Amino acid sequence: xxxxxxxxxxxxxxxxxxxxxxxxxxxxxxxxxxxxxxxxxxxxxxxxxxxxxxxxxxxxxxxxxxxxxxxxxxxxxxxxxxxxxxxxxxxxxxxxxxxxxxxxxxxxxxxxxxxxxxxxxxxxxxxxxxxxxxxxxxxxxxxxxxxxxxxxxxxxxxxxxxxxxxxxxxxxxxxxxxxxxxxxxxxxxxxxxxxxxxxxxxxxxxxxxxxxxxxxxxxxxxxxxxxxxxxxxxxxxxxxxxxxxxxxxxxxxxxxxxxxxxxxxxxxxxxxxxxxxxxxxx
Amino acid sequence: xxxxxxxxxxxxxxxxxxxxxxxxxxxxxxxxxxxxxxxxxxxxxxxxxxxxxxxxxxxxxxxxxxxxxxxxxxxxxxxxxxxxxxxxxxxxxxxxxxxxxxxxxxxxxxxxxxxxxxxxxxxxxxxxxxxxxxxxxxxxxxxxxxxxxxxxxxxxxxxxxxxxxxxxxxxxxxxxxxxxxxxxxxxxxxxxxxxxxxxxxxxxxxxxxxxxxxxxxxxxxxxxxxxxxxxxxxxxxxxxxxxxxxxxxxxxxxxxxxxxxxxxxxxxxxxxxxxxxxxxxxxxxxxxxxxxxxxxxxxxxxxxxxxxxxxxxxxxxxxxxxxxxxxxxxxxxxxxxxxxxxxxxxxxxxxxxxxxxxxxxxxxxxxxxxxxxx
Ligand code: SF4
Numbered sequence: 001x002x003x004x005x006x007x008x009x010x011x012x013x014x015x016x017x018x019x020x021x022x023x024x025x026x027x028x029x030x031x032x033x034x035x036x037x038x039x040x041x042x043x044x045x046x047x048x049x050x051x052x053x054x055x056x057x058x059x060x061x062x063x064x065x066x067x068x069x070x071x072x073x074x075x076x077x078x079x080x081x082x083x084x085x086x087x088x089x090x091x092x093x094x095x096x097x098x099x100x101x102x103x104x105x106x107x108x109x110x111x112x113x114x115x116x117x118x119x120x121x122x123x124x125x126x127x128x129x130x131x132x133x134x135x136x137x138x139x140x141x142x143x144x145x146x147x148x149x150x151x152x153x154x155x156x157x158x159x160x161x162x163x164x165x166x167x168x169x170x171x172x173x174x175x176x177x178x179x180x181x182x183x184x185x186x187x188x189x190x191x192x193x194x195x196x197x198x199x200x201x202x203x204x205x206x207x208x209x210x211x212x213x214x215x216x217x218x219x220x221x222x223x224x225x226x227x228x229x230x231x232x233x234x235x236x237x238x239x240x241x242x243x244x245x246x247x248x249x250x251x252x253x254x255x256x257x258x259x260x261x262x263x264x265x266x267x268x269x270x271x272x273x274x275x276x277x278x279x280x281x282x
Numbered sequence: 283x284x285x286x287x288x289x290x291x292x293x294x295x296x297x298x299x300x301x302x303x304x305x306x307x308x309x310x311x312x313x314x315x316x317x318x319x320x321x322x323x324x325x326x327x328x329x330x331x332x333x334x335x336x337x338x339x340x341x342x343x344x345x346x347x348x349x350x351x352x353x354x355x356x357x358x359x360x361x362x363x364x365x366x367x368x369x370x371x372x373x374x375x376x377x378x379x380x381x382x383x384x385x386x387x388x389x390x391x392x393x394x395x396x397x398x399x400x401x402x403x404x405x406x407x408x409x410x411x412x413x414x415x416x417x418x419x420x421x422x423x424x425x426x427x428x429x430x431x432x433x434x435x436x437x438x439x440x441x442x443x444x445x446x447x448x449x450x451x452x453x454x455x456x457x458x459x460x461x462x463x464x465x466x467x468x469x470x471x472x473x474x475x476x477x478x479x480x481x482x483x484x485x486x487x488x489x490x491x492x493x494x495x496x497x498x499x500x501x502x503x504x505x506x507x508x509x510x511x512x513x514x515x516x517x518x519x520x521x522x523x524x525x526x527x528x529x530x531x532x533x534x535x536x537x538x539x540x541x542x543x544x545x546x547x548x549x550x551x552x553x554x555x556x557x558x559x560x561x562x563x564x565x566x567x568x569x570x571x572x573x574x575x576x577x578x579x580x581x582x583x584x585x586x587x588x589x590x591x592x593x594x595x596x597x598x599x600x601x602x603x604x605x606x607x608x609x610x611x612x613x614x615x616x617x618x619x620x621x622x623x624x625x626x627x628x629x630x631x632x633x634x635x636x637x638x639x640x641x642x643x644x645x646x647x648x649x650x651x652x653x654x655x656x
Contacts (some may be wrong), residue, residue: 026490027490028489028490030305030363036500037498040498041495041498042494042499042500042501043495043498043499043500043504044498044504045498045499046494046495046498046526048493048495049490049493049496050490051489051490051492051493051495051496052487052494052495052496052498053363053366053496053497054386054495054496054497054498054499055359055362055363055389055497056386056389057358057599058355059355059356059358059359059362059385059386059389060353060359060386061356062321062357062359062360062363063359063360063362063363063366063578064352064369065360065490066319066321066349066359066361066362066363066364066365066366066367066369067359067363067364067366067367069318069319069347069349069360069363069369070318070319070363070364070366070367070368070369070573071367071370071490072347072433073318073319073347074367074368074369076367076489076490076492077490078489093352094352094356095353095355095356095359097352098356100354102349102350111533125510133322136649141429169422183537220614235385
């Protein structure tokens with residue numbers, strides 16, 4: 001799906017996620033501005049083995065909707081994928097929300113690296129609690145927005161969170177989305193070496209620590225039910241988690257955190273798990 | 283307002299005369315062109331166009347997909363996507379709506395996708411004003427669109443049909459301008475007829491079976507070359523417009539010449555108020571003044587040749603400004619034609635036959651400097 005020698009940074013989580021696109025039948029990618037644009041290749045080349053429609057930032061879900069509606073009328077079978085970063089989910093949020101509400105028959109994938117990496121690591125609505133970015137140099141005061149929960153509130157047909165740390169789980173979710181219909185949404189946790197400031201060989205390790213510490217919850221929502229999924233399921237139990245500091249302390253963006261900061265973040269994460277558990281009935 | 287069938291013209295068996303607003307006339311034309319995908323967000327005074335189309339779809343008179351979007355930005359994005367996948371597309375907007383979709387207007391033109399959009403031309407805030415002028419549509423000038431300006435409901439109908447043919451032949455989107463309220467909401471008798479519109483054509487479409495990246499990041503010259511090609515093709519679209527105009531009402535091509543043949547004085551204007559200007563010209567002609575009108579039907583491609591050929595003294599009357607100058611005035615002077623320029627009618631300020639009579643007479647008597655007619 002993605003050719004070797006593409007222009008991603010070493011250890012890029014997005015290129016890992018793109019490799020899994022072969023789980024999706026007849027894919028057509030719609031990509032707005034962001035790291036994915038660059039990873040997908042510069043004109044006249046393309047790093048992707050599938051069609052890519054590059055579009056402006058806020059438009060992605062609407063363009064994908066138009067593509068799909070045209071295919072439907074022409075009888076063309078395709079999984080149209082709005083492939084956006086957390087930045088496009090910010091600027092294109094109204095578009096995303098409308099697309100989910102209309103139940104556009106498309107797959108939306110958010111590669112969430114918790115900041116605007118392509119413009120040099122500015123804070124997004126998805127930036128993790130207290131993370132340092134170039135526009136939150138003292139650490140971001142406001143909380144990380146839970147986009148997947150918001151999509152569940154839209155009664156999307158399929159919502160899943162995934163991570164590049166557990167590729168088999170991610171592949172299974174892509175496969176499931178491919179076989180379903182309606183508005184499908186997958187948010188992929190994407191630890192970014194330059195943006196989060198960790199060595200590029202540690203992407204998988206950090207992605208897994210996010211899950212193991214409870215900082216990133218893996219779940220699926222379909223048929224009106226939320227279910228914790230895959231390897232992440234056991235971390236719904238707080239007792240099974242590794243200490244949060246083990247996830248945070250290996251990243252440069254958290255180098256300023258004191259013990260009391262970590263306690264505060266942990267409390268916020270616990271609250272979020274409580275909400276998820278209430279949704280799941282587990 | 284609902285258009286009623288009034289009489290049936292026997293001049294040409296298939297022609298039906300209906301009392302229609304320009305909004306309704308545009309909707310009738312779109313129905314005949316059979317678009318696949320329509321997307322729009324409501325804005326005054328455009329809304330009746332897409333409301334009419336939604337009704338036609340609901341009644342089964344038109345087989346099209348109507349996508350309700352949350353903004354004009356998305357309206358243009360939906361039709362951009364649908365056109366990329368090969369569908370015939372339509373949207374309509376006005377004023378702030380056009381401003382909001384501006385980014386996508388560049389993308390659909392830069393992607394060389396055919397599309398048709400009606401623009402009920404209206405003032406842009408601040409301050410708030412819902413009335414007519416040309417300040418919205420003139421902003422499309424640099425985006426690479428074909429921009430037509432109709433004078434009445436008949437022309438709005440004919441031009442909308444022509445728009446699908448031209449746009450799909452030259453792979454450039456086409457905006458049909460109709461003045462807010464004076465056209466959009468004013469009923470006139472329109473001859474409805476059903477020309478054959480060729481099946482959808484376009485330079486490329488993206489299908490799942492292709493390995494094709496469209497609009498990837500360019501380095502250096504590729505972007506400039508794309509912009510150059512668009513400029514050249516936009517210029518060449520003049521020929522296609524001239525040719526197809528013969529089949530769509532024969533309104534004169536890029537311009538309409540009104541009593542210009544022997545004129546010592548030429549007025550240059552565009553849009554719905556040209557009808558009033560023509561009446562004023564008729565009055566002045568009766569008084570012996572040799573005055574005529576060059577009605578600009580297309581702001582893009584701009585009719586440079588017709589403007590350059592203007593003899594005598596030239597006056598441009600504008601409904602949109604850029605600093606103290608009128609936008610059409612700037613366009614005319616860019617052709618090397620020295621012209622007086624009046625800016626009038628902004629925000630729906632009423633300018634009628636009497637006003638034109640006065641402005642034109644002052645101009646011919648040498649009493650008019652460049653000014654704002656407030
Ligand atoms: S900045 Fe991060 S997300 Fe972007 S290409 Fe580099 S590693 Fe990938």
